[in-house]
Amino acid sequence: MTTIYYILIAIAVLALIFGIILGFASVKLKVEADPIVDKIDAILPQSQCGQCGYPGCRPYAEAIANGDIITKCVPGGQPTVIKIAELLGVDAPDAEFTEDNTPKVAFIHEDMCIGCTKCIQACPVDAIIGTNKSLHTVIPDLCTGCELCVAPCPTDCIKMIKVEKNIDNWDWKVNPDLVIPVMNTTDGEKKLVVGK
CATH class of the missing domain: 1.10.15.40 (Electron transport complex subunit B, putative Fe-S cluster)
Structure with missing residues (x-):
């Protein structure tokens, strides 16, 4: 019975020594990220x-x-x-990501989907839902338009469609120096609202 105690004490001492070594190494060899x-x-x-x-x-x-x-x-x-x-702190260049610079999302033609799950496996952001041998669909709000799901599809039922502009994805280019005249209707006081 005493040998078991000696073994447990030896393991505890070794764990303590290795813990001290690892703690020292983590402080001394720490790499600062940018x-x-x-x-x-x-x-x-x-x-x-x-x-x-x-x-x-x-x-x-x-x-x-x-x-x-x-x-x-x-x-x-x-x-x-x-x-x-x-x-x-640089000027944003205009980049042409598609031929007409319109963002796209994946769309699955559900009547052609065979439920192979290859598109689900290829999607890096889990924007496609469905199970094996049942039809799949894309959650447009999660789709990033990376097109990784298009190539693995054996029935070619996935197409990339343009995202139509709406109030959520409109590019609101507001001039920060904009001056808006405002009039309070209750007391007739006029004032200017300055952007910056």
């Missing part, structure tokens, strides 16, 4: 589609921080380019 990379990565859509030429959003964020162009993210589109440009 905060701008973290901020750019938070702006990117995290679809990990690879259309930018990098294996994921984090490597693309690192490349942007090192001087790469900011217009390569197809799923993020122009809104992402504008946010990154504001973060970096």
